[in-house]
Amino acid sequence: MHKTNLTSPAEAAPQPIVDGSRFLRACLRRPVDRTPVWFLRQAGRYMQEYREVRKHHTLVEICKQPELAAEVTITAAEKLGVDAAIIFADLLLPLEPMGLDFEFQAGEGPVVHHPVRTADDVLALRTDRAGDLAYVAKAIEKVAAHFRERLGIIGFCGAPYTLASYMIEGGGSRNYIHTKQMMYGDTTAWCSLLDKIVAVLTEYCRLQVEAGADVIQIFDSWVGSLGLTDYREYAFEASKRLVHAVQQMGVPVIYFGVETAGLLGAMAETGADVIGLDWRQPLDEGWRAVGHGHAVQGNLDPITLFAPLEVLEERVNEILRAANGRPGHIFNLGHGIVPTTPVENVQAVVRMVREFQLETAIG
Ligand code: CP3
16 A cells, blocks of 8 residues: 555645546545546435345444445445445444444434533543444445545544534534533533544544545534634644544545535644535635635535536536636535435436536547
8 A cells, every 4th residue: 555655735736646546636636537526425315225225224233234334335336436435334433432322313313322511421431442443444444445446435533523512412403502511611621522532533543544545534514513713712623633643644634514614714724635615605715715725525515416407517517617627626515415315316416527527628
């Protein structure tokens, strides 16, 4: 493997194509033959094959059986014809080795049984069992063996803020009241919680990279609940530490969040190679806010996948035109595919991204 040669600080100049998948090269802002494309939540309930597997297994069972997790990952990537495969796992898995039980309740999302609310709760969290997550690494090994250099293999984890919010709220949240109460009211406990999360996630990412992940995506899905001042004061530092720790392992990092228009510059300061953009601002504006020294990923509204094909194509082309052929754009959605999305429209977007490249190459 040649991972150590592939890491590049965000400010490094683009280099000629030498190796790596189209997706990996785009992460590093190297020239590509066409824009790579993949989709957030590309393996999930909108796909018939996944629903078949889910009839016989729970979500966590699929995650814990490398054979199944690899199968679901590979099937989705093959069926869509995308340039990267994200490992089938869940953001919440690291909670278990830290000592928090959770379950996915039908229609309600994740529920953590005993949420972290006090300094003592933080103290009780364990950081010495990240190795229990080796099942994710085993699944990555299988996916990497299947695709080799043909596709990028994406490992992932939650960002410290987003994972802390699940631990404290006990599930999804509208206003993040408990999270912000700890953040503002017991900053020592808050910092200690983030330190523990970073320690576990660093080891978790190391397992994934050693198993063959080419890139790690850090999901800060709920960071948009923070204003810029609070992001800088309470979340930035822990994210930055995680980003750097992963880059030290020799792979680039994609740092993704939603409703982040006001945070993009600060998120880029973590040093992440790629910043994920949601759909609420045009891609070129988002990229300018991030800075052209970073790659960007995005940013189609996932609900546009329900639009007539002509409208869908207009939106896809608008994004590609905004990227303007600049090295370092990875086509994706601004957030995850929702369960009732028509698969054929997702496949159509892959074709559109490919054809757009073809037209520009000829014309
Ligand atoms: O291809 C893929 O991207 C699937 C792998 C994947 C899952 N979860 C499996 C899953 C990934 C990348 C995730 C990440 C994840 N999990 C995030 C970050 C991504 C984002 O969209 O911001 C978050 C916030 C979670 C936590 C989580 N897991 C929630 C909120 C839910 C419920 C969502 C719902 O629609 O019910 C889950 C469940 C979950 N994780 C499902 C899948 C395929 C759907 C439920 C199921 O199959 O039973």
